Amino acid sequence: MNSTPWQDTNCKLAPAGEILNSNLLAPHPQIPYLKQTNPHLMKPANAIQERVLEFLQQYPPFNLISQEQLQQLAGQVRVQYLEPEQTLFNQGDTPHEVFYVVRQGSVRLEQGMGEAKRLVDVCDEGDVFGARALIAKKNYSSTATATEETLVYGVSIALFDPILHHNPEVALYFAAGFAAGGPVQQGNMQETNEARRSLHRTTTQQLHLEDVLTLSTGHNKVTCTAQTSIRLAAQIMSDKDSSFILVVDEEEHPIGILTDTDLRKRVVAGHVGIDDMVEAVMSEPEVTIAPNPHMAEALLLLMRHRVKHLCVTRDGTVNSPVEGVLTEHHLLLAQGNNPVVLVQEIRQTSSIAHLPAIRNRAEELLQKYLEQDVNIAFVANIMTEINDALVVRALQHAEGILGEPPLRYCWLSIGSEGREEQLLRTDQDNALVFEDAHVGLEQEAQAYFVQLAVLVNEVLEQCGFEKCPANMMAGNPKWCQPLHAWKQYFHNWIHEPTEEALLNASIFFDYRPLHGNLVLAKELTSYIYEHIQQERIFLPYLAKHALQSPPPLSFFRNFMVERGGDHKDQFDIKLRAMTPLVDAARVLTLYNRVAGENNTFKRFARLAELEPQNATLYREAAMAYEIMMRHRALSGLRNNDTGRYINPAQLNKLERQTLRNTFKIISDVQELLQVRFQLNYLNA
Incomplete structure (x- = not known):
């Protein structure tokens, strides 16, 4: 048989059922556009290898292999053309000397025979399959059949085996079940997630939130006892050029902190005298953290406790000696667009018109975190803190317009925000519960709270959160009710589980109290669990x-x-x-x-x-x-x-x-x- 070098990887190159070395490929007799009569127009043999190399290096696990190793593999790749419905191997067959990569077309993998046949996977361009022989040294567990005209590359197991055993990322790729028809159980999330993170190529050089903060904090160890006079404590702070002083016991365990803010609000304002003891004005309890924390942990503590200082102790608790202080300034130096700053800007902005721009910056922060492959649970916590601050600021704005609420109330986030999972600006889902009162006052209160919620819904819409198409929002009077009405809602949903009731239950069971009197939400939760046990x-x-x-x-x-x-x-x-x-x-x-x-x-x-x-x-x-x-x-x-x-x-x-x-x-x-x-x- 006369052979002609490969002209184009997109052509049907080899007769069905024949495996050829990539350096010598027979033209397919039914493909007239191959210029078989003019061999001088064909690419030289080394061009074939370059085409194979160019293709493989686009896809995992081959993009994890050194150029030299990949060049060697590409030189030994075998190419096979498959007609539609042609079988490459059957379930139970002895494994071939190669595993396969789909170059063009698709291959389906099936298990069983006849009516019991079950589709396992469909492999298309770049998919690896038939790797059972590479890892498990066992017969094929499925049958591979071309679903259309298909070209596959066969990669030598003998050449690839040393790479597998010396390259952890390549091994993890196969262990995670990314190779179709491999011996591992599909869906092993631990290995899948490890492989995804290992194979992720980040382009940013910024400090990752999972990196450890190794900033020196020892020079910030400025302390006094609770019995120290405020005058002396202020003098120590001045001498040390410090904006704070830690209050410790005789074993140097932290019991509080005195800051410039405390002095300004309580001493200068005249609430306490300059010669009183520090314990009269200190903030307590102090928020503690272990030495060299992850940035993620430090950020969350600062935001959740609304503080600017974290006391570093030997074991991270108040029951061990102080080693220094980690300040908000440390984090600002370590990271650019700091979420703590965003939350503070939201809380402190004097104009509600500034909120959309601040929330836009939060989206940029989200983009950066995803690029850095930051743990998604941490990202969700950060975005929740930002979104919560936005809602609270909108509620404060609404109360400023409408005046003081007539009754105690609690704002409830539901849906993805209620579950602390709203990374993107999806539509709003919220509700409002207020305390029970006599009928007249409840009606008056509902009118107020509906107005309040409408204002909040409008602010959130301006910040990019569209209104719920189904009107599942507190601005809808149906979802702005006194506590007894909410109890009746849940009573009906639990005891009469119609399709509509189940749909409502699946939405409102995920409520999370965000602002206001949290006891109202707690009482509602107790009521719900009591009735679930009854029904x-x-x-x-x-x-x-x-x-x-x-x-x-x-x-x-x-x-x-x-x-x-x-x-x-x-x-x-x-x-x-x-x-x-x-x-x-x-x-x-x-x-x-x-x-x-x-x-x-x-x-x-x-x-x-x-x-x-x-x-x-x-x-x-x-x-x-x-x-x-x-x-x-x-x-x-x-x-x-x-x-x-x-x-x-x-x-x-x-x-x-x-x-x-x-x-x-x-x-x-x-x-x-x-x-x-x-x-x-x-x-x-």
Whole structure:
């Protein structure tokens, strides 16, 4: 047979069933546009190797290999052309000497025979498959069949094996199940997440929030006792040129802090005398942290406690000696766009008109965190603190316009903000509960609180949070009610679980008290759990409702995308992937009587503690949900929208593989619900 060097990787190059070395490829007899009559027009043999190299280095795990090693692999790659429905290998076959990479076309992997045949995966351009022989040294666990005209590269196992054993990132790629048809169980979220983070290439050189702060704090160790006079303490602060002084006991354990602000507000203002003791004006308890903390931990402590100083102690508690102070200034030096500063600007701004610009900067912060691959749980905490500060400032603004509230009230965040998961500026979901009173006063109070909520909803809309299309907002009188009315709502939803009731329950059960009298929310929560225990049929119905969104068991090219409408050919990550886990975590949390924890991955973490027999599944569900949150946020920032609909074409190979690995977890969690609540027998 006369051979002609390869002209173009897009051509059908080799007869079906024949494996050839890439240095010598026979032209396909049915492809007339190959200039077989003029061999002088063909590319030289080394150009073939360069084409193979150019293709492989675009995709993991080959982009993790040194250029020299990849050059050697490319020189030995075998190329095979497959006709539609041609089988490359069968389930149970002895493994080939190569594993495969799809160059063009697609290959489906199936298990079983006849009617029992089950689709396992569909591999397209850049996908690795048939790696069972590389890792497990076992026969093929599935059958590989071309779904269309397909070109695959065969990579030598003998050449690749040393790379696998000496390159941890490459090994992690296969361990995470990114190679289709490999021996590992798909959906191992621990390895998937480790691989995703290991393979992530960050482009920024800024300090990561997970980095340790090694800034010197010892020179800030300025202390006195509680019995020191304010006059002497102020003199020590002046001598040390310090804006604060730590108050310690005889063992140098911290008991409080005196700052310039304390002196100005309490001493200079005349509330206490200059010769009184420090304990009369100090702020307590002091917020402590261990030496060399992660920046993420320090930032959260500063924001949550609304302080500017963290006392560094030997073990991070108040029961060990002081070693120094970590100040807000340290963090400002270490990081540029500081979330603490954003929160302070929101709280202190005199004009509500400044809030949209500040919130825009928070979006820039989110972009930076995602680029740095910062832990998504921390990112969610930061964005929640920023959004909460925004809501509180809007409430203060509204109260300033309307005057003092007629009754005590509590603002409730619901939906993703209630779960502390609102990374992007999605639509608003909120409610308001106020204390019970006589009918006339309640009506008067509701009119006030509806006005208050409308003003808040408008401010949030100006900051980029669109109003809820279903009007699930406190500005709607239906969701601005006294405590007894909210109790009646939940009573009806629990004891009469119609489809509408279950839908409302799935939304409002995730409420989080954000501002006002938190006792109102606490009383409502106690009422809810009491009635859930009384009405045992409610949780099975809620579990059944949670199964309405079937899991997208794979991410096969255009599989499970929207069939029409504005989002045709896009993947609804909220409805098809995130909502099933949100709903499952809610039901299981209610079942275990866990109150006060709304966040989905925190709920799964708590469930793992309460149910050791299911701990592995719950931990993997938490990691899967974090991965989905990251994908949605990246998609939203990329397309300047809510990120709900993802265009598969915009995902790189690693993103698609990572997302695909999360889907098996959804199926496993829903199966647990099915068994626990015996849903097969419900309404049977």
